[in-house]
Amino acid sequence: MTRTRKTTVQVIAVFVLVGLWQAEAWFGLVDRMVLPSALTVFERIIQETTRGDLLPQIWASMQRAYAGFAIGGSAGLLLGMAAGWNRTVASAIRTPLELIRPIPPLAWITLAIIWFGIDDGSKVFVIAMAAFFPVFTSAERGVRTIDPVLIRAATTLGRTRWRLVYEVVLPAAAPELATGIKVAWSWSFAALVASELLAAQSGLGFLINQGRINGDFSLIVASVLVIAMLALLSDQLFRAIALGRYLRWIAP
Amino acid sequence: MREPFTESTSDPRQLVAVDRPRSSERVLVSFVRRHQAAALGPVIVAAIGIGWQYASSTGLISPFLFPAPTVVARSIGTLFTRGFPLGVTINEHLVATVLRVVRGYLVGSSAAIVVGVLIGRSGVLSLAVEPIVTLARSVAVISLLPLSVALLGAGELSRTALIAYAVFWVAVTSTIAAVREIDPLMIRAGRAQGARGVALFRHVALPAALPRIFPGLKTAVGLSFTVIVAVELLGAQVGLGALIAEAQRLFRTDMVVAGMVFIGLVGFVLARALDLIEARLVPWADNLRQGQ
Numbered sequence: 344m345t346r347t348r349k350t351t352v353q354v355i356a357v358f359v360l361v362g363l364w365q366a367e368a369w370f371g372l373v374d375r376m377v378l379p380s381a382l383t384v385f386e387r388i389i390q391e392t393t394r395g396d397l398l399p400q401i402w403a404s405m406q407r408a409y410a411g412f413a414i415g416g417s418a419g420l421l422l423g424m425a426a427g428w429n430r431t432v433a434s435a436i437r438t439p440l441e442l443i444r445p446i447p448p449l450a451w452i453t454l455a456i457i458w459f460g461i462d463d464g465s466k467v468f469v470i471a472m473a474a475f476f477p478v479f480t481s482a483e484r485g486v487r488t489i490d491p492v493l494i495r496a497a498t499t500l501g502r503t504r505w506r507l508v509y510e511v512v513l514p515a516a517a518p519e520l521a522t523g524i525k526v527a528w529s530w531s532f533a534a535l536v537a538s539e540l541l542a543a544q545s546g547l548g549f550l551i552n553q554g555r556i557n558g559d560f561s562l563i564v565a566s567v568l569v570i571a572m573l574a575l576l577s578d579q580l581f582r583a584i585a586l587g588r589y590l591r592w593i594a595p
Numbered sequence: 596m597r598e599p600f601t602e603s604t605s606d607p608r609q610l611v612a613v614d615r616p617r618s619s620e621r622v623l624v625s626f627v628r629r630h631q632a633a634a635l636g637p638v639i640v641a642a643i644g645i646g647w648q649y650a651s652s653t654g655l656i657s658p659f660l661f662p663a664p665t666v667v668a669r670s671i672g673t674l675f676t677r678g679f680p681l682g683v684t685i686n687e688h689l690v691a692t693v694l695r696v697v698r699g700y701l702v703g704s705s706a707a708i709v710v711g712v713l714i715g716r717s718g719v720l721s722l723a724v725e726p727i728v729t730l731a732r733s734v735a736v737i738s739l740l741p742l743s744v745a746l747l748g749a750g751e752l753s754r755t756a757l758i759a760y761a762v763f764w765v766a767v768t769s770t771i772a773a774v775r776e777i778d779p780l781m782i783r784a785g786r787a788q789g790a791r792g793v794a795l796f797r798h799v800a801l802p803a804a805l806p807r808i809f810p811g812l813k814t815a816v817g818l819s820f821t822v823i824v825a826v827e828l829l830g831a832q833v834g835l836g837a838l839i840a841e842a843q844r845l846f847r848t849d850m851v852v853a854g855m856v857f858i859g860l861v862g863f864v865l866a867r868a869l870d871l872i873e874a875r876l877v878p879w880a881d882n883l884r885q886g887q
Contacts, residue, residue: 355723374745453840457660540829541828575730
């Protein structure tokens with residue numbers, strides 16, 4: 344199937360979906376107060392944006408997401424690479440980590456609130472927990488499964504330590520790592536929204552909470568859509584940058 | 596660390612090693628060396644536990660923020676006897692959470708397999724739903740909680756619906772992909788043997804697709820557990836999430852940690868359970884994956 348035909352089919356599908364949503368509102372199958380029509384929601388998004396209420400909330404959310412993702416992701420990257428490289432390190436940290444891995448990241452929010460208070464600290468901590476494990480696992484596996492011939496060849500050619508890591512180990516582990524980072528980002532995003540719903544004075548989760556308290560359902564649906572769009576957008580961005588630029592040699 | 600006894604070798608150096616007398620000290624050293632790696636993890640966990648106990652009980656770190664392991668152990672005991680909040684024992688929390696997960700998971704995954712197979716059979720349909728599935732998966736499930744409560748009430752129905760929603764989109768993605776990727780040769784071979792309709796589906800298509808459906812089903816288990824903990828944190832009377840939320844409101848850090856221990860246990864058991872089911876249900880999965 345050609346690319347244009349694929350795009351056509353998908354665009355039509357999206358329009359059909361939105362059309363069904365709008366038609367549902369005209370026929371009034373579901374309570375209009377609870378599920379506002381598509382047009383109402385789009386109007387609401389535009390209205391919130393032009394009034395300047397939406398962008399600051401998005402900014403507040405994204406700051407938390409990036410901070411937590413950066414902290415958890417780099418911790419996972421460093422520990423994972425160390426564990427993949429050195430078996431002693433691996434056996435030392437595996438048991439403690441396996442003990443906390445089955446706990447969903449969001450469950451840390453209660454402890455995080457006690458430890459860091461109700462401000463940004465607790466949310467960043469939870470997001471970092473969400474980002475840590477996917478990156479750790481993929482970095483560990485990526486480094487552990489590098490073809491030893493690559494390492495030996497590079498060593499023979501005089502690469503040691505940091506240049507070896509930077510020029511050989513990282514590129515060889517990159518495909519595995521890219522998957523882990525992608526998962527980590529989507530988990531971070533989910534953790535962000537949930538933790539903001541639980542306790543926040545700003546951000547997209549806070550907007551939903553406001554809608555819930557005021558019974559303002561078009562605000563809720565608008566926020567849900569904006570969150571989904573942001574997640575989608577950052578995922579596409581990641582794909583374009585990471586896969587397009589740095590990982591051209593792996594099949595899509 | 597190779598064992599010269601078990602290997603037939605012509606390497607003279609190793610033959611010498613066989614003749615060398617082994618004192619008990621030597622045996623001990625080689626034993627420790629051999630099991631060093633495996634023992635390191637537990638040793639470190641024990642060291643952290645002991646250090647934590649010491650620091651917390653002497654006040655080096657705040658016993659309120661970091662309750663000592665013995666304190667947590669006592670709270671776990673309390674959870675079994677008197678319960679927390681008073682009268683609600685851990686059994687009730689566990690049953691409530693696990694039942695919610697199982698209910699939502701079964702609804703979501705069975706719907707996903709049926710819908711996924713139907714969509715996967717058609718090339719145009721699979722293409723058409725792709726952006727819809729991507730968008731639906733991008734929706735943070737927990738952000739739908741207010742809507743689901745408004746539509747379905749604050750009871751179990753809205754919780755089941757949320758878990759089912761989360762499970763559905765993950766499972767439907769892997770089901771569609773699995774059906775699309777069935778080797779056409781298998782279908783043709785099945786037809787050649789006289790299989791038609793349901794029989795073809797039951798004996799050829801489903802066994803061929805199941806190994807690739809399973810990764811999605813496994814991801815969905817973890818996801819459904821995450822969702823239910825979040826839902827319970829936001830508002831429920833019983834359940835593990837409700838337990839730690841209540842403990843946090845009352846600043847009972849020891850109870851929060853005790854609750855987290857059970858959350859970790861349930862998460863572990865759920866993940867392992869699906870591994871076991873997969874091994875029983877699709878023992879041919881490994882072969883297929885290697886053939887990919």
